[in-house]
Amino acid sequence: MPTRPELQPSVVLSRRLVPLAALAWVLVAGVAPVGGGLLRLTELEDQGDRLAQRVADLVDRETTAQARLWRYDTQKLMEQIEQLRTAEGLPAVLVEHAGTVAVAVPDRATTNLQAPQVLWRSAPTRGVVPARVHVAVALRPLWQEMALLIAVFGLLATVLAGLLRWLPLRTVRSAEQRIRELVVELQDSQTELQGLAESLERRVAERSEQLAQTAEKLRELTAHAVQLQEDERRSIARDLHDGIGQTLTALRLQLQTLAAKSPMSARPPNVVLSLVDQALDETRRAVRRLAPPLLAELGLVGAIRQMADALEARGALRIAVSVDPPSLAHAPSLGAAVDVACFRIVQEALTNAARHSRVGQVKVTVQLREAELTCEVADDGCGFAPSAVVGGQGLRGMGERAALVGGHLELHTAPGQGCRVVAHLPLSTGERAR
Amino acid sequence: MRLPSHANPQHDAPAASPRLGSGPLWLAVALVGLGLALGLGALLQRLARESGPQLAPIPSLAPATLPDDAVHVGGSGSCIALVRRAVAGCRQQGQRVDVVIHEGIGSGGGLAALADGALAVALVSRPLKPEELKQELRVMPYARSPVALALQPDNGVADLSLAQLADLLAGKVARWPDGTPTQWLLRERGDSSHAVLRAAWPAFAAWEQTARQSSQAQVLFHDRTMHATLQSTPGTFGWVDAAAVRAEGVPVALPRIDGATADSAGLAAGRWPWAKDQSAVTRARDHAKALPLLNCLRSPAGRAALLAAGALPTPTE
Numbered sequence: 146m147p148t149r150p151e152l153q154p155s156v157v158l159s160r161r162l163v164p165l166a167a168l169a170w171v172l173v174a175g176v177a178p179v180g181g182g183l184l185r186l187t188e189l190e191d192q193g194d195r196l197a198q199r200v201a202d203l204v205d206r207e208t209t210a211q212a213r214l215w216r217y218d219t220q221k222l223m224e225q226i227e228q229l230r231t232a233e234g235l236p237a238v239l240v241e242h243a244g245t246v247a248v249a250v251p252d253r254a255t256t257n258l259q260a261p262q263v264l265w266r267s268a269p270t271r272g273v274v275p276a277r278v279h280v281a282v283a284l285r286p287l288w289q290e291m292a293l294l295i296a297v298f299g300l301l302a303t304v305l306a307g308l309l310r311w312l313p314l315r316t317v318r319s320a321e322q323r324i325r326e327l328v329v330e331l332q333d334s335q336t337e338l339q340g341l342a343e344s345l346e347r348r349v350a351e352r353s354e355q356l357a358q359t360a361e362k363l364r365e366l367t368a369h370a371v372q373l374q375e376d377e378r379r380s381i382a383r384d385l386h387d388g389i390g391q392t393l394t395a396l397r398l399q400l401q402t403l404a405a406k407s408p409m410s411a412r413p414p415n416v417v418l419s420l421v422d423q424a425l426d427e428t429r430r431a432v433r434r435l436a437p438p439l440l441a442e443l444g445l446v447g448a449i450r451q452m453a454d455a456l457e458a459r460g461a462l463r464i465a466v467s468v469d470p471p472s473l474a475h476a477p478s479l480g481a482a483v484d485v486a487c488f489r490i491v492q493e494a495l496t497n498a499a500r501h502s503r504v505g506q507v508k509v510t511v512q513l514r515e516a517e518l519t520c521e522v523a524d525d526g527c528g529f530a531p532s533a534v535v536g537g538q539g540l541r542g543m544g545e546r547a548a549l550v551g552g553h554l555e556l557h558t559a560p561g562q563g564c565r566v567v568a569h570l571p572l573s574t575g576e577r578a579r
Numbered sequence: 580m581r582l583p584s585h586a587n588p589q590h591d592a593p594a595a596s597p598r599l600g601s602g603p604l605w606l607a608v609a610l611v612g613l614g615l616a617l618g619l620g621a622l623l624q625r626l627a628r629e630s631g632p633q634l635a636p637i638p639s640l641a642p643a644t645l646p647d648d649a650v651h652v653g654g655s656g657s658c659i660a661l662v663r664r665a666v667a668g669c670r671q672q673g674q675r676v677d678v679v680i681h682e683g684i685g686s687g688g689g690l691a692a693l694a695d696g697a698l699a700v701a702l703v704s705r706p707l708k709p710e711e712l713k714q715e716l717r718v719m720p721y722a723r724s725p726v727a728l729a730l731q732p733d734n735g736v737a738d739l740s741l742a743q744l745a746d747l748l749a750g751k752v753a754r755w756p757d758g759t760p761t762q763w764l765l766r767e768r769g770d771s772s773h774a775v776l777r778a779a780w781p782a783f784a785a786w787e788q789t790a791r792q793s794s795q796a797q798v799l800f801h802d803r804t805m806h807a808t809l810q811s812t813p814g815t816f817g818w819v820d821a822a823a824v825r826a827e828g829v830p831v832a833l834p835r836i837d838g839a840t841a842d843s844a845g846l847a848a849g850r851w852p853w854a855k856d857q858s859a860v861t862r863a864r865d866h867a868k869a870l871p872l873l874n875c876l877r878s879p880a881g882r883a884a885l886l887a888a889g890a891l892p893t894p895t896e
Binding site: 160161163164165167168171172175176179180182183186190210211213214215217218220221224225228261264284 | 601604605607608611612615618619621622625626653681682684685687688689691692695697698767768769798800801803
């Protein structure tokens with residue numbers, strides 16, 4: 146449905162002010178002349194009544210002195226009436242007696258005077274001679290006054306109506322002009338602000354890009370550092386295994402050989418062999434700590450399954466390992482840093498479960514998404530209150546390992562509700578490519 | 580950050596309907612216009628209602644009806660007082676004068692009433708006009724009365740020179756010796772006393788005209804009102820029939836002019852310059868009816884009364 150175009154406020158106001166101005170014009174231009182005319186007419190009627198009564202009183206005085214012969218002295222009566230008529234500016238005065246015009250001033254022709262020339266008023270005599278006096282009051286002052294009122298108030302009404310319409314319109318138009326200027330200023334400000342915003346967005350994007358690159362670089366450096374650390378650990382472990390380990394093994398064989406060949410009294414005490422065995426065990430444990438032998442040989446998923454199997458073999462736990470996607474089990478390394486972090490976190494979590502959860506069922510889930518590896522270890526054990534943990538070296542170490550590769554660790558547990566440890570480990574660009 | 584774009588400000592204006600609110604105003608305009616039309620209609624209706632007396636003018640008034648068994652006398656006011664004085668004198672002397680003397684209606688009014696038969700005797704104080712003489716009338720002059728200046732005795736003026744009188748009439752004298760402001764009381768133009776002065780003193784007409792045109796002019800139409808005003812209003816002066824004033828006993832001063840008094844002696848000596856003749860006029864067919872009055876006026880008692888009032892009786896044939 147087509148809509149009517151919206152109008153400017155000044156146009157709307159202009160249309161609304163037309164009847165208002167018309168009302169003001171009609172009121173001012175019309176009421177004063179008509180009201181003034183009615184008032185003036187009333188004044189003239191009152192004046193006519195007063196003058197008619199004065200003439201009637203005069204007739205009374207004249208006729209009372211000569212009740213029988215007054216009609217022969219009408220000349221003096223006429224002169225007196227004429228004197229009064231002239232003084233008061235009356236067009237005509239008639240004295241009616243017995244149905245006829247007894248006296249007509251200035252002459253009998255004035256009996257034909259009518260509106261709009263004159264206004265007739267009358268008054269009765271109250272003396273011995275019954276008569277009625279008719280006075281003609283000139284209406285010229287009435288018409289002159291009304292014409293003057295119409296002219297003056299018409300002009301005044303026109304000015305007033307004009308002002309009534311012009312002043313509000315001027316104000317509104319001025320406001321409109323100011324609003325237009327403000328809108329232009331606002332548009333300019335908006336354009337400028339938009340430019341600033343775009344510039345800021347650009348700079349933020351640039352900075353974000355730089356930050357991302359830096360973060361990526363940092364992750365790569367971290368991964369590289371972890372890799373170097375692992376390599377160094379393997380090297381140390383190899384040196385321990387190949388150096389001290391072989392030496393201690395050779396020393397034990399020599400001690401066994403010496404013991405077999407020596408008499409009982411010259412045999413080295415068993416405690417020496419025990420000390421050597423103990424040194425060998427410590428060396429082997431140090432080698433395992435420095436470089437998990439399974440991770441390099443079996444990969445992350447294989448190492449986790451091997452570790453789970455070993456724990457199950459001890460009879461402590463029943464561990465279910467799931468991989469998503471399944472192809473991840475055969476995938477190459479996701480990077481030494483991520484592999485080690487994930488393996489160590491799972492290892493620590495399983496160790497904690499074995500020690501504290503007092504249950505036998507643990508579920509390990511390794512999940513690979515586009516840019517993140519998620520490792521989750523969940524048990525249905527007794528759980529615990531995180532705030533009640535004192536020390537917490539294990540939890541802190543898991544968090545630090547996750548943070549070292551740019552990820553983070555989540556711990557979901559409460560007393561009686563089991564425990565779920567989730568590590569989110571982001572993959573670097575290179576790892577994602579792999 | 581992105582700000583919302585601005586639309587055209589002209590299109591952002593409030594979408595107010597121009598018709599909203601205009602209807603009542605137009606209704607008010609119509610009501611006011613209707614009210615004004617009604618007011619104007621009321622004004623015109625009032626004017627139309629006062630359209631004047633619906634009369635049928637007739638040439639003259641019907642004659643007065645008076646009883647036939649009496650002798651009705653009327654006319655000039657200055658004659659009335661003197662004739663009443665004469666009739667009273669005659670009656671004191673045992674004469675039977677059965678007349679009814681009416682208030683003054685002027686010489687012209689008396690002659691008109693005589694013509695209508697409303698009066699048996701008309702008293703006139705001026706010469707008859709030619710058209711009045713055409714009727715069958717009998718004119719009997721019975722006295723000559725002085726026309727004099729009258730003023731209040733308190734003003735302290737008993738004598739005036741003619742020059743002083745001229746100054747007074749010319750408006751050059753603003754106050755009387757007692758300090759009272761002077762004010763001239765005029766009579767109507769047809770008054771017989773003023774007519775005498777205009778005829779006998781040419782400068783008088785100009786002074787009278789000037790006085791009539793003054794905003795302070797006061798014109799009186801009867802002897803009785805002249806006498807009453809002279810008594811009641813301080814500082815006033817006017818011209819009167821001296822005999823009538825005396826006959827009625829009006830308490831006014833009649834100052835001497837150049838030593839002459841306004842009385843029969845002044846008239847008889849010819850020193851008083853202004854006087855008018857008084858006459859009794861009858862219709863020929865009613866003359867006998869008027870004889871008692873006429874005889875009284877000619878009788879010694881009547882003449883004595885006239886003389887006492889300061890009038891100079893007309894010599895008998």
